[in-house]
Amino acid sequence: MKNFLPLFFLSIWFTVCNGQVNQKIENQKAFAKVYGYVKYFHPSDEASTIDWDKFAIYGSSQVENCKSDAELLDTFKRIFEPIAPSVRFYTDEDSGDYDFKEITPKDLENYDLVYWQHNGVSFGMTNNGRPYSSVRVNREFEIDKSSSVGNIMTSVAASEYSGKEFKYSGWVKLAKGSQGTGNLWFRVDKSDGSMGFFDNMANSPITDSNWQRYEITGTIDSLASRLAFGCFLMGKGKLLLDDVELSYKDNEKWTIIPLGNNGFEGEKITDEGQWKTSGLGYVFNTSETDKNEGGKSAIIQYQGNVEKGLGKKLFDNQPEFGELINKKIHKNIYCHIPIVVYGSKEHTYPIPNAKDLSLLKNNVEGISTSNTDLTLRLGNVIIVYNIFQHFYPYFDVVKVDWEKELEKALLRCYTDKTEKDHLITLQKLTASLKDGHVRVSNKNMERFVPPISWEWVENKLIITDIYDDIDGLAIGDEVLKIDGKNSVDFFDEINSRISAGTDGWAKYRAQTESLYGPKDSKLVMTLQDKTIELSRDKDIYRANRQNSIPKIPYKEINKDVFYLNLDMANMDTINTLVPNMKDYTSIIFDLRGYPKGNHGVISHLLKTKDTTKGWMQVPQIIYPDQENIAGWTKYEWELKTAKPYLGDKKIIFITDGRAISYAESFMGYIEGYKLGTIVGQPTAGTNGNVNPFQLPGGYSMSWTGMKVTKHDGSQHHGIGVLPNIYATRTIEGIKAGRDEFLEKAVELTKK
DSSP states (O other), rough: OOOHHHHHHHHHHHHHHHHHHHHHHHHHHHHHHHHHHHHHHHOOOOHHHHHHHHHHHHHHHHTOOOOOOHHHHHHHHHHHHHTTTEEEEESTTTTOOOGGGGGGGGTTTTTTEEEEEEEOOOOOOOTTTOOEEEETSEEEEEEOOOOEEEEEEEEOOOGTTHHHHHEEEEEEEOOTTTOOOOEEEEEEEETSSSSSEEEOOOSOBOOOOOOOEEEEEEEEEEEEEEEEEEEEEEESSSSEEEEEEEEEEEEEEEOOOTTTTTSSSSSOTTTTTTSSSEEEEEEEEEESSSSSSSSSSSEEEEEEEEEEOOOOOOOSSOOOOTOOOEEETTTTTTEEESSSSESSSBSSSSSSHHHHHHHHHHHHTOOOSOOOOOHHHHHHHHHHHHHHHHOTTTTSOOOOOOOHHHHHHHHTTTTSSHHHHHHHHHHHHHHHOTEEEETEEEEOOOOOEEEEEEEETTTEEEEEOOOOTTTOOOOOOOOOTTTEEHHHHHHHHHHHOOOOOSHHHHHHHHHHTTOOOOOOOOOEEOOOOOOEEEOOEETTTHHHHHSSSSOSSSEEEETTTEEEEETOOHHHHHHHHHHHHHHOOOEEEEEEOOOOOOOOGGGTTTTOOOOOOOOOOEEEOGGGGHHHHHHHEEEEEOOOOOOOOOOOOEEEEETTTTTHHHHHHHHHHHHHTTTTTEEEEOOOOOOOOOOOOTTTTEEEEEOSSSSSSSSSBBOOOTHHHHHHHOOOOHHHHHHOOHHHHHHHHHHHOOO
């Protein structure tokens, strides 16, 4: 009896706590639904001018502590009616029909119908060639067509510096109040047309408003022909650059490479001078008042390139006045949300209460997006949920309970504590979509790796490359435990955060992401008879990680067989090679990665022109929850034939799970038109233009906004391009340094 009362009350306490959490989750789910309906489908002027990122955070904070349906209903009215005055919320589904007279002006002469049309979905940023647009038809709009970066650069010939270590540095600062980031960058262009060393500080962008010296170091590739380098501003703001310096190491001595106007003291910054500029919407100048030393510094400043106009129809289908979103959003709460309203030149109808609107906007504008507190985490999950809920084109083939995934992510928000915790929550949420284009990142992510690569081969985790001298470790060794955890269990957790259409892409992503960690953190590997501790001292973006199997852009295998690596050889290089390629009886194309803008080579394999239509499709959306999709905007490549014709050779393509997106468009032609024998593994099973967006707190995400099919119209997503002949790596092959995929291809040329 002594223990009964404490246990009894403890049980009640747990029941009450669980009930409170469940109530909070249900509140957030209800808010999430209304948020998406109003943001993407209700066309009032007020809804189009609110800061929807901040509103997601504000709204989640307002519904957080509602303890009853009545409180939640009042909260919805208070936060939504000022920006959507024609929206109605009810606690009874049969509380009456919607009275459209209340939202119809007495005199319609000067009014047009206003509604949303989405071709995919646009996030208000320049599309840079992407096919996604969102338009409020018959309303004036402003769109910033600025480039994503403003760049200043120069270059020098590289032949005398090949194979040498280099240091590239500059003094950089951002003006206070800048929303963007700064980045030094350095690139080695090789004589074969491929790119060598490349680093753009993607892992550690510049955010400081004080002058600081930043540096990029590395080794110049042996085939280097030119060194290109500079600095860019990504986003809005103002960046200042001064005292650029480039040096190389020779016989243990560092020597400075002369650069014209490296302190920006001389000529104006124009495309005719030493320093070239690029970036629509950015201006370039010099400052005499703010510099590191000397008389001047260079300025990159966002100015914007705003285009104004009247929203015109993107496609023929449109909703009619009188159509409503009529949905149950909570246990006993329903919403009526018009998707068409009337609008004059001055405003959409009806006009909200000015005082309520002003108060709401002030509250929303006061929201901070610089931390990672609970409401920001909840807001981010709600933003992400709605983008996919209404616009992800693959729910028909990816069987996922998306609302259940929302619930799980919201629940994690209550236990997350750090930036990394929240990052993992967003990764786990989107992993369920099996979209290989999904990548979730944070501005403070640290992607440092130890000097190794590994891969799952024959169901064992095998060391495939070693980049430093490590006592007791050899290529081909099996790793049994990682940081004391069974390797299988360790990778299970990594894979739970990766969105992938096929096992091949998941495997490729996990191989690298399993190595990530903070700079100089330790990774402990347990092998069969030893334990080895490694330091994560390599920045994945800056490390010059050469595979044990060297990659080359092209070569003659023998007098009958020519090899071309499509990951490395650009189209200019291929054009110089094609006339001689016709003299071989077999050609092996290697596409285990990403093409270098060289799909034009397909034209040399086509006997007749390409007639496949509409294998890329963007959904036309006017209703929520992807109900009654209005149609599809269709795209294709329409390739023509080219001489010399190479299709009469024995054509072999090597590919695997690393081939994604553009690579799969390329391989889709090989599969669809049967242009060659495909050797290797299935491709990534994810194609279609990416459609990235930003989230509060410095998070960003990419995803697929377009549906792509095979050339016969069948499913590509989650399947990929399948090989005619499968090839696999073996542990013995790895130990011997053999390229077993290429060996299989060469073997086929002999048959």
